[in-house]
Amino acid sequence: MVDVAVVGAGQTKYGNHASGLKGMWAEAAQRAFASIDGDFDPSRIDEAFIGSLAFGGSQLGNTAALLTEHSAMDGIPVRRVENACASSGFALRDAWMAIKSGQADVVVAGGIEKMNDLTPERRRYWLGVSGDTEWERLAGLTFPGTYALMARRYFHEFDSSHDDLVHVSVKNHLHGSMNPLAHIQKAVDFEKAANGFMVADPLTLYDCCPTSDGASCVVLAADHVAKQFTDTPVWVKGSGAASDYLALHDRPSITQLKATQLASSRAYSMAGVAARDIDVAEVHDCFTIAEVLATEDLGFANRGEGGQFAREGRGVLNQGDVTVNSSGGLKSKGHPLGATGTGQVVEVFKQLRNQADGKRQVDDAETGLTHNVGGSGATCAVHVFGRERS
Numbered sequence: 001m002v003d004v005a006v007v008g009a010g011q012t013k014y015g016n017h018a019s020g021l022k023g024m025w026a027e028a029a030q031r032a033f034a035s036i037d038g039d040f041d042p043s044r045i046d047e048a049f050i051g052s053l054a055f056g057g058s059q060l061g062n063t064a065a066l067l068t069e070h071s072a073m074d075g076i077p078v079r080r081v082e083n084a085c086a087s088s089g090f091a092l093r094d095a096w097m098a099i100k101s102g103q104a105d106v107v108v109a110g111g112i113e114k115m116n117d118l119t120p121e122r123r124r125y126w127l128g129v130s131g132d133t134e135w136e137r138l139a140g141l142t143f144p145g146t147y148a149l150m151a152r153r154y155f156h157e158f159d160s161s162h163d164d165l166v167h168v169s170v171k172n173h174l175h176g177s178m179n180p181l182a183h184i185q186k187a188v189d190f191e192k193a194a195n196g197f198m199v200a201d202p203l204t205l206y207d208c209c210p211t212s213d214g215a216s217c218v219v220l221a222a223d224h225v226a227k228q229f230t231d232t233p234v235w236v237k238g239s240g241a242a243s244d245y246l247a248l249h250d251r252p253s254i255t256q257l258k259a260t261q262l263a264s265s266r267a268y269s270m271a272g273v274a275a276r277d278i279d280v281a282e283v284h285d286c287f288t289i290a291e292v293l294a295t296e297d298l299g300f301a302n303r304g305e306g307g308q309f310a311r312e313g314r315g316v317l318n319q320g321d322v323t324v325n326s327s328g329g330l331k332s333k334g335h336p337l338g339a340t341g342t343g344q345v346v347e348v349f350k351q352l353r354n355q356a357d358g359k360r361q362v363d364d365a366e367t368g369l370t371h372n373v374g375g376s377g378a379t380c381a382v383h384v385f386g387r388e389r390s
Helices: 021-036 063-068 087-100 120-127 132-137 143-157 164-176 190-194 258-271 288-297 306-311 337-350
Strands: 002-010 047-051 078-081 107-112 198-200 212-223 235-243 281-282 367-373 378-385
Touching: 002 021, 002 087, 002 337, 021 063, 021 107, 021 212, 047 063, 047 087, 063 078, 063 107, 063 367, 078 087, 087 212, 087 235, 087 337, 087 367, 087 378, 107 337, 143 198, 143 258, 143 288, 164 190, 164 288, 164 306, 212 337, 235 258, 235 337, 258 288, 258 367, 258 378, 281 337, 288 306, 288 367, 306 337, 337 367, 337 378
Parallel strands: 047 078, 047 107, 281 367
Antiparallel strands: 002 212, 002 235, 107 212, 235 378, 367 378
């Protein structure tokens, strides 16, 4: 089968944007095309998949067609992919599969979300639509409340406390402070992060990602044409995806995400690597407890030792075996829902090409991973990338 490479990737700055959907997408696409060697002709694109929750309902129908007409992709087959916060992670997987199957040579995967045009009440409503409507949303459970339940149970089961979550927050704010595209470019000390405004006990403001606008775009190419676009492609070595029960009460455990475990196992197996081989990982830290669980579910830490992993600084830039969230993660870089998955790919693409901004470069990064979760873990896409084709 065909091997697939990322040949271009770009994104907007995450945060509050004056631009609407069209403007943000055009900017992300232009940056992705500009990252390709030489003058890229968008007419080379065979297909496009764009992830979006369509937050606020502003463009629920024909989202992808609206966006691609503003980035010179006229006439190609396009579609919106919706899988909650994992929308563009699955858009990437769809694009990868289109090339892998031999049906396309050049495909765009991307994502977008405009979140800050709504009132706080409407934002809370739309943030909740990815949970179980009957048993969670209508009962008043919010996503901070959902992850607060997961954190409380984790503290009960294992040798961990809120201090471990604070270490995650401090690390990701440190990384984000060096990222010019991050929503929050500000380092915080331990004391400040530990004493933030309470959102859902035990989660404070510094345990929660911001509400962000943003767009991201990735250009994928088949092996036989990749070198036409760049001398330094980043190869998609493994792709894995899985799902789990939507509502927490249906899961055997709420301190591990089965979807992440299955998706990562499949991605590692396809890539022929193990967790210990990953140099840089962008993981889905919508809340700090989510990163603690992810480090275990992805195999970077043993079961029940994710808190210790954070406490010992093993994910800090160039200090441990794997750098976790060099971009600042969702916590600091931001979380425009539909844009997050391919936004993670933008970071790994830069890292593996030794092009990360300033001091954020991971030393000798050869293998990277992206981990994109939908909702509280009902869907997950994991991808493994490498500088070398095989």
